[in-house]
Amino acid sequence: MVMTEKRERHVLITGFGGQGIVMAGDILGKAATLYDHKHATMTQNYGPEARGGACSSQVIISGEEILFPCVEEPEILICMSQEAYMKNVKSLRPEGTLIWDTDLVHTRKADMHHKTFHIPATRFAEQLGTKMMANIVMLGFLSAVEHLVHAEALKKAVLDSVPAATKDNNIHAFNTGREYGTSIIKGLVKPEPGKHQD
Amino acid sequence: MVMTEKRERHVLITGFGGQGIVMAGDILGKAATLYDHKHATMTQNYGPEARGGACSSQVIISGEEILFPCVEEPEILICMSQEAYMKNVKSLRPEGTLIWDTDLVHTRKADMHHKTFHIPATRFAEQLGTKMMANIVMLGFLSAVEHLVHAEALKKAVLDSVPAATKDNNIHAFNTGREYGTSIIKGLVKPEPGKHQD
Amino acid sequence: MNGDEACCEGALAAGCRFFAGYPITPATEIAESMSRRLPQLGGIFIQMEDEIASMAAILGASWGGVKSMTSTSGPGFSLMMENIGLGICTETPCVVCNVQRAGPSTGLPTSVGQGDVMQARWGSHGHYEIIALCPTSPQQMFDMTIRAFNLSEYYRLPVIILADEVIGHMNERVIIPREDEIEIINRRKPSVSREDYLPYKADADGIAPMANCGDGYRIHVTGLTHDDRGYPAMNAEAQEQMVSRLVDKIRNNRDKIIRTNNLYLDDAEVIVVSYGISARSAMQAVRNARNDGIKAGLITLETIWPFPEELIRNVARRAKAMIMAEINGGQMVLELERCACGACPVSLVSNFGGAIIHPNLILNAISKAAKGKI
Amino acid sequence: MNGDEACCEGALAAGCRFFAGYPITPATEIAESMSRRLPQLGGIFIQMEDEIASMAAILGASWGGVKSMTSTSGPGFSLMMENIGLGICTETPCVVCNVQRAGPSTGLPTSVGQGDVMQARWGSHGHYEIIALCPTSPQQMFDMTIRAFNLSEYYRLPVIILADEVIGHMNERVIIPREDEIEIINRRKPSVSREDYLPYKADADGIAPMANCGDGYRIHVTGLTHDDRGYPAMNAEAQEQMVSRLVDKIRNNRDKIIRTNNLYLDDAEVIVVSYGISARSAMQAVRNARNDGIKAGLITLETIWPFPEELIRNVARRAKAMIMAEINGGQMVLELERCACGACPVSLVSNFGGAIIHPNLILNAISKAAKGKI
Amino acid sequence: MTTSKAVKNAPPHPMDSLLRTERIPHIWCPGCGIGTVFSAVISAIKNTGWDPNSIAVVSGIGCTGRMAGYIRLDSFHTTHGRAIPFATGLKLARPQTKIIVVSGDGDLFAIGGNHFIHAARRNMDMTVICVNNLNYGMTGGQQAPGTPLGAKTTTSVNGAPEEPFNFSYLASACGATYVARWTAMQVRSLRSSISEALEKRGFSFVEVITPCPSSFGRRNRMGSALEMLKFYQGRSVIRGDIDPKDASMDIDKEIVVGKFVDIERPTFLDYYEKFNRPQIPQWRSLHGDSQKAR
Amino acid sequence: MTTSKAVKNAPPHPMDSLLRTERIPHIWCPGCGIGTVFSAVISAIKNTGWDPNSIAVVSGIGCTGRMAGYIRLDSFHTTHGRAIPFATGLKLARPQTKIIVVSGDGDLFAIGGNHFIHAARRNMDMTVICVNNLNYGMTGGQQAPGTPLGAKTTTSVNGAPEEPFNFSYLASACGATYVARWTAMQVRSLRSSISEALEKRGFSFVEVITPCPSSFGRRNRMGSALEMLKFYQGRSVIRGDIDPKDASMDIDKEIVVGKFVDIERPTFLDYYEKFNRPQIPQWRSLHGDSQKAR
Amino acid sequence: MQKTKKYQINPQDENGSRKKRQGQVIVIEDRCKGCGFCIANCPRQVLRVSSVFNKKGYHPPEVNDTSRCVNCHFCEILCPEFAIYTIEYDDFNE
Amino acid sequence: MQKTKKYQINPQDENGSRKKRQGQVIVIEDRCKGCGFCIANCPRQVLRVSSVFNKKGYHPPEVNDTSRCVNCHFCEILCPEFAIYTIEYDDFNE
């Protein structure tokens, strides 16, 4: 239903190395290409650090061939660290959607004119056993609050991308995020208050 | 007396690696530049072998700056090996001078239209203690039979170029060659018969 | 699949069964994929002690009759140069993939650059010709790796894939054809007996059939200047003969080797030339220019070496201006300038690395050029 | 004195007191002379385990405040490329002498070649500019080695002497001037305190003063892209800033760096361009041509990099034809073609190595060109 | 809670004077042992009491190699594997400077192995500290020359098919005058060894077995950084004057730690002077000065 | 006088079948020991009885490196120092081929040192023969990693300021499975050692102390080639099962010769198969075949 | 107790007998990456994980019982981040 | 005798007792570079320097006393030039 458009949809996922930022972008791209049969590019931006350095993945999904693979003004910006938020929020399109990890980002009130969502993805993941799945929680959440790819496609792409032994856990994480998102969208849950800087 | 000319004089000294061919060329060049104050170039041609490979040194002496340093048609060709003789004799100018080591080269009758001289330089050197001085014997001989540089200049250049401990021996070798040459020129000595191939 | 992984799959599809390499960002994933995939296919992966050893090892493996490859980025590519020269001189088929990052020196290891294109041509000492291919997508990484092996086996030389960090790390869909849809070229084998075989005697097309180690031909292979038998021949004539062959087998087959992807050349007034990731920006810019009513065209250099001299000479005569887009201080633009030969002005859109060229920069240059302001 | 020995003496005269090297024909005599001479002058000679180590060692020694040098030939030059890049990126003064032999690969170790001129420009990965000088005689080996050190100290980069086997092994008289007749340039030192010192902040002329190790400035030096303080800065802006400086300090000073030896350019119709040993043949040919009544001229590229673009552009407009004479498959002729820019035809007289170009070949080309047959 | 914020007028961290504090936090992962080794290095340098301007640090490329960028001394971050030859040039140009080379196992022993063995043979006067984290950290965890046989890395997913080098033994076989090994946890002994190595005239070598939790640890299911730190330490057995050949380095069995070599041997410069210029005494005294200057 | 001319119908020289006779005489100097080592190599190969098409020779650059050009086997004359990695690729591509690497001390241990130690560590299945003539012959006699301390060469006119490597010890420290040393004169023992090395599975190493009369001999006033040959042999002491560390290589005192190491250890390919494809038996059998084929 | 012994920490540190001195622990919170090295290896169990998030999202250590610190500096030298150090209590609280 | 023993040549070779066989020495003159290895090291002093010059100007060895050769092949394997070898006398002179 949401997939007929030809225009390019630009998503920027940002955070620290080690949070699975690139993997999240990859899964999103896979979902779009392999299961939704659209075009997608995912490029990454990262520093020399294995952990803790600024890191982002840029995903473009489109009905047509994508040439320039950079996301300069995302319509969806996902922030999983304060640094990433500070650096990237300015680039978000005015009508764009801002999504962040409730615990890791203190937003500025000034940025709240965007469509905004947040989820304590890292906390949820920790509760599910490991912080490492925060990215999957976030993807589940994304699938609920924004229609980029089919949720089923995304779920399949998750299964494709994680080690066999962790498939169940990851689907669980995905569902956790998705359910939380759905509840919020449906107004079933009032989101926790976000933390503001100012 | 012989040094006033501006024209380039081309000398090709040939033999095997290890016979001191390059050193002989170097000494000749030094004599011309350092002591006769002319221009000279010496270039070498050799293979990867430290010993026994074909080897030549090309000396050009001139009153003027020398540009192209190759000796293509020597006016003086010195051959210290059979191989060198076979390879190079064709290049000698018709009016040129052919000089060889009596024991090491069997000449062809056909080549005897040149001005020719030969000396058992290696044998003389062996008699003086070491084969290694054959090149110096040859230089002494050359100084007697052809007027390229002043004999004194050549002698000084020899002294410049050999290890201190061997200076006396080398001067002796030089004189041996020079005396043999002078005697031949003066007809005092009849040269040994050369060895012909055919 | 990202470009690095596509490169690995392409190599396997081409029949590569030996990989020796040394990790380096952003090419490491090629080696890592190979280390996983090769054992499954009966091949061998070895991580060598450095890039020099890796390059030497693939030459050895190629003489052992196995299609071989290594991958690296700038610093490792510099180290491979001596042995790439050995591969050229001994006419050894193999493939080297350089996923370019921004240099010089260690530079920006995790960011894009296209600063090694001249190095790919001239990086080893002495005179020679080379073949280098530039992919613009993971799909092309796959396809071109196969082509690289084919060219390498046919023309008997190390073929270079000059990718870049963005292509290497970019994820896009890659379609892997069925095995029987892939054209594979294998080295030509000698058809004569051991006594009659002259390992470096070329057939009419300039390519000499190649006996592998163990085929019974008792070959001798040397990086010294050599004669038809492969024996060292230490003179200028042998040098002339050998290097002529090395050079001519490429020069005389330029038409078969060179591939460009031409867009709107028929009526283009401003022609952009580009390659690798920059060519995607260029294509975007050219399309936008067309939308703006400017007659722009694009030549994407899929084969970057040999350079398509004739094509450029021809189009330069008809063009108002030409523009090179590349991520370096101006390298292929020099070739463009040379071949445009004054027939039309040539300009450069570039940066020194670390970021893709923005299509708008190229578009601006196109607009200016269209207005004659170059 | 042969060219190699002259190179050694030039280095010593320039103040070189550290040499690290590895033997290779035809450059070995430079190292050998250094090993004899340096201890006499209080300097250090070390034979390293290979050329990579040699290059690294001279960079280290230079940061230790001592003028340093290495020498090699093609195969070793290829191996040095990565660390030449480090020298460029870290702006380390030092001199590398490549006495060229015929390649590619091991080639003809004892014979002449000029096949490394493009490699000298492009051999290391990433984008940069370089300075390279080409001597035409042992005397020039001496003089240019001094100039190489001066340029290197002033512009802070590895400067390359591109000699060739004939020059290296040719014996000619070399006049060594008195010490006080030799102009020596030393690196600029910082004039500010440790706190205020920014090691990579350039003065107005684009050159940054250099503190040595031990001067108390606690410098940090890295081959990563770095900012003014010398600290790694992993982004495209820093890259642009750093590489621009590296490139501009050469590009903006071309006029001061480039030296050519021009003969009969005033009225020349056919202009030969050449360098190194080939330039001697070219000069012979030009003189002969003049004797034959042909208005020939000669540009000898004493500085081969940067290439004298403007000079060539200018003379090309006035010339009937230009000819490049070089011992390779056509390298600098590409630059000539590029800069002639279609203004006059350009041709090449060359061989692939192993022998000097005969003046008559050049003379023939001149005659033909004079008759418009090019 | 006693934090720097809470404690008013707290003096700066005692190691800050040798840190390029403006660059802290460093890039190393949480729990990476390189930081601990770095701390030991700084602490050992402080112990010597030398003029900091007479000490230089040279490193290659890798996570460990970044150390040169954080120490407030003349410091050189060179090319991958080439720290030792760079340091060789630096040392020979400035014999009065004390040189510390610190780099990773891959840098020093894979691509840089040749320089290592030759510098040890020549007895080039420098202290080489190897952070042996059993893999290539910087590039994401590939097999290294110290990777245990069968261990999993990104280029040996089924197990490394090569027996590793025993770096300390190799160093001693090549002629190093001082050789010691510790695990990162044994940071006090490590500091003493580094101090001894620094005071040593000649080629001294200290190997530190260090957790790389992000790459090696993760792939070999070794738990958290802390667990790795303790694991290596738990495997370690201190054995002093053992034949270096027997100083086994096997994380599955035992990691022999301690000081294995401490000998005297003329350095390259000693021999160079002896052969080339016995007649120039001031040069030797320059070298002598340097010993003092430290 | 009994010469080949005089003896009618004389059969060819027994080694001619493995010689590229059209290239003889070779480039080595009169009395150069490389020729003698070459003779031992050919003779050892003939002894094995293997199919000559299943043997390949790889060498680097140098006088010794030229050996590859004279042997009538598949033979590869590579780049300076890179014979071993080239041979590594060749071996892994063709496990059924037996690889002999023969090269000079400079080639194998100066520029090529890193490849040597890693191949030994990996136990790459090949036989490496080092002609140790104590200098760089090809380039005219410079200092080499085997040049004795204080010896004169063109780059150490006053004496080499570095203690040399003990190659055999280094090989053993790095894990070689077979190590032996002889002087060129002990050509029968040398031949046996080469034969044993060839039969060995794994990285085997044979070092031969060989006269280079033109360069090393001349500069160190060692007399004629024959005198050098006898001198080295005279300095030699045969000691079999000595600790390789004690196998001293000192031309001024004693040159310990003999076989120092002869052990079994899985090769790189053994481990590679074990970890990566225990399930593919035909591959192992291919390797097994090769053992037979020899 | 057995547990810390295993890590070969000076027993004097452990029982505080080395010197009659007391340390004051200082944590530079924003440098901390929460590895827990200091906490787990303090011979006197002076430290514990705090609940604070620092700028990078880690929990720096906090002092459990300041009087137990014997100023042995072990935490200081072990910390990979130069995030913790101690000073003589008296030096400071004067 | 003592002299040759020093070079560890099989004593059986030396006294010809190894086998009742006789060798026939063959010299490929133009390969010889006159190093003298064969001459000096033949355990039976079979060889001596000839006065002939070969193509390269060296003096190849010649046989002194052919009956003394025990066909031990030592000269053959020692010769760096593949210039000398021996065959069973009978093999050949049939």
Ligand SMILES: Cc1ncc(C[n+]2csc(CCOP(=O)(O)OP(=O)(O)O)c2C)c(N)n1
């Ligand atoms: C010539 C070259 N090859 C490869 C690389 C990529 N590279 C950077 S660091 C590294 C290995 C680092 O491993 P190690 O030395 O063990 O250091 P660690 O990161 O583990 O501390 C490699 C292969 C490079 N920078 N240069």
Ligand SMILES: Cc1ncc(C[n+]2csc(CCOP(=O)(O)OP(=O)(O)O)c2C)c(N)n1
């Ligand atoms: C990269 C490179 N550096 C240097 C050389 C020059 N070179 C050729 S052979 C050689 C050394 C030979 O010494 P060794 O390996 O001991 O062999 P030998 O000649 O003594 O048998 C050198 C330095 C080269 N060919 N390539």
Ligand code: SF4
């Ligand atoms: S990747 Fe490993 S070695 Fe590198 S910083 Fe992280 S933990 Fe340390």
Ligand code: SF4
């Ligand atoms: S230079 Fe030395 S090693 Fe080379 S062939 Fe001559 S004697 Fe032999």
Ligand code: SF4
């Ligand atoms: S100094 Fe640190 S480690 Fe020692 S007792 Fe105090 S808090 Fe614990």
Ligand code: SF4
């Ligand atoms: S050791 Fe340092 S980084 Fe680790 S928790 Fe303690 S204070 Fe934080």
Ligand code: SF4
């Ligand atoms: S075979 Fe040779 S060495 Fe043996 S006895 Fe006969 S001539 Fe002498």
Ligand code: SF4
């Ligand atoms: S050993 Fe060989 S080369 Fe030497 S003299 Fe005897 S036959 Fe001639």
Ligand SMILES: [Mg+2]
């Ligand atoms: Mg490591």
Ligand SMILES: [Mg+2]
């Ligand atoms: Mg040698």
